[in-house]
Amino acid sequence: MSNPAVYLLAETTIQGKRIQIEDNLGESIHVHIGEFRITFSIAEFLEAAESILNAADQILQLKDLSLYKFDLSSLDWDWLSRYDIIQKVEYEERPLNTLYTIQRVYNREELDRIVPLSESRLVRALCGNKEEMRTFKQINLFNVSNEERLFNMLDLIKRAGYPFDNKYIMINQYGRIFDGDHRAACLYHLLGGESTVPVLKITFEGEPSIEDCQEEERKKISIYEQKRFSANPKKTENAPSRGAEKEDIKPDMDFPCFIEKIQAVGLEYYVVDYKIFNKTGETIADKLLITEANSTGKIKTIAGQAGSRDAFKKYSLLYGLPSPLVFQFTDSKILVCDRLYCKSMFQNALLPLDQEVNKHGWSKRRKNASKGFVEADDCTALVFVVASCVFNLGAFREQDIAFIQKRREMLRSQELLYLLEKVFFQCAGKIVEQLLAQEYDKVAEGYLTNITY
Numbered sequence: 001m002s003n004p005a006v007y008l009l010a011e012t013t014i015q016g017k018r019i020q021i022e023d024n025l026g027e028s029i030h031v032h033i034g035e036f037r038i039t040f041s042i043a044e045f046l047e048a049a050e051s052i053l054n055a056a057d058q059i060l061q062l063k064d065l066s067l068y069k070f071d072l073s074s075l076d077w078d079w080l081s082r083y084d085i086i087q088k089v090e091y092e093e094r095p096l097n098t099l100y101t102i103q104r105v106y107n108r109e110e111l112d113r114i115v116p117l118s119e120s121r122l123v124r125a126l127c128g129n130k131e132e133m134r135t136f137k138q139i140n141l142f143n144v145s146n147e148e149r150l151f152n153m154l155d156l157i158k159r160a161g162y163p164f165d166n167k168y169i170m171i172n173q174y175g176r177i178f179d180g181d182h183r184a185a186c187l188y189h190l191l192g193g194e195s196t197v198p199v200l201k202i203t204f205e206g207e208p209s210i211e212d213c214q215e216e217e218r219k220k221i222s223i224y225e226q227k228r229f230s231a232n233p234k235k236t237e238n239a240p241s242r243g244a245e246k247e248d249i250k251p252d253m254d255f256p257c258f259i260e261k262i263q264a265v266g267l268e269y270y271v272v273d274y275k276i277f278n279k280t281g282e283t284i285a286d287k288l289l290i291t292e293a294n295s296t297g298k299i300k301t302i303a304g305q306a307g308s309r310d311a312f313k314k315y316s317l318l319y320g321l322p323s324p325l326v327f328q329f330t331d332s333k334i335l336v337c338d339r340l341y342c343k344s345m346f347q348n349a350l351l352p353l354d355q356e357v358n359k360h361g362w363s364k365r366r367k368n369a370s371k372g373f374v375e376a377d378d379c380t381a382l383v384f385v386v387a388s389c390v391f392n393l394g395a396f397r398e399q400d401i402a403f404i405q406k407r408r409e410m411l412r413s414q415e416l417l418y419l420l421e422k423v424f425f426q427c428a429g430k431i432v433e434q435l436l437a438q439e440y441d442k443v444a445e446g447y448l449t450n451i452t453y
Contacts, residue, residue, distance in 0.1 A: 026427035097193030122185035285335035
């Protein structure tokens with residue numbers, strides 16, 4: 001299956017080729033260059049990264065520069081690709097109110113404009129106006145929000161001062177910040193705009209002035225606004241609203257009756273008797289029903305007054321997975337899908353579990369006479385529950401632990417390990433060990449931090 005835990009480490013474009021570096025947790029590091037993909041183990045990737053850094057340093061030495069004079073976290077900026085027109089690199093003292101940063105217009109990256117540091121979204125956030133900073137799209141360290149990143153920097157400067165770890169605000173000859181916006185905003189907030197701080201200044205040959213850049217930006221914004229407003233005239237006040245709310249439909253049958261009707265028309269199915277939760281821990285449905293492909297129409301007809309609703313409206317659906325639907329019966333809510341699925345760990349998306357897991361679910365389903373329906377075997381149910389806990393919730397709650405403990409002996413089976421490897425790859429064995437040891441609090445964190453693949 002496609003790995004449900006793919007974390008984007010970096011992306012850029014070089015000579016028209018899209019470059020993406022992804023960590024496929026438990027599997028490998030993938031470097032995509034255009035239509036090509038290079039696969040690394042973590043050790044191989046770190047070795048390749050070190051070689052590339054050394055090569056970059058040797059290139060810079062042609063200009064009597066050293067890569068290690070710079071903050072290596074700033075290498076995602078475009079200044080490095082212009083090393084051949086660098087004229088001078090020097091440290092100097094600059095007043096904070098002479099520095100410039102980027103401000104986004106209409107939240108579109110192509111409409112960035114250069115503004116004085118005092119107008120920065122970060123400076124405004126430190127003064128209490130946090131909305132723009134929160135919605136600004138940027139790459140942070142894993143699991144760190146925009147707000148946490150800014151206020152962590154503020155606390156660090158208060159404790160360690162500036163500069164720290166040889167990390168200076170990096171600017172061009174006109175004071176435009178290439179790297180260090182967060183440091184600059186925090187210093188502005190703490191010291192005021194008149195205060196002078198040390199910076200690393202890079203002088204480029206032919207670098208456009210701040211005024212020239214701002215003029216080009218004004219033209220782009222003007223063109224965008226003309227197109228935007230001409231294409232979206234104001235709606236009239238009396239225009240009918242789209243998607244008017246439907247009247248609530250009261251269900252007219254319970255779940256056993258629904259199962260009887262499914263079986264009467266010969267529709268194949270099985271049930272995972274487990275509550276389905278969303279990422280905030282709220283119950284979506286009381287059970288999951290897996291049914292035949294392309295059977296949504298039949299299910300809706302059978303369910304009748306139970307109605308249906310899309311359980312994951314704001315989620316993308318990957319690899320042909322249909323939208324799981326929730327049906328409200330008189331005694332319970334049932335989630336219906338034609339495949340076992342899981343949430344992508346780092347995206348707001350759903351994808352089907354590996355086809356081997358889904359094949360196993362169909363081949364091992366069994367009739368439970370006491371419950372009155374066909375249910376998933378313990379192996380299938382465990383794979384689904386463990387995947388839900390790790391990818392969706394990031395934790396195991398009491399009911400999850402009870403569910404797993406009831407099927408504890410299955411944890412020792414090679415059958416389960418084989419299926420978990422289809423989902424968690426080289427991390428599957430460690431996850432089984434932790435489940436057997438009842439170290440539930442270590443599973444998700446251990447999966448995220450594992451580097452032995």
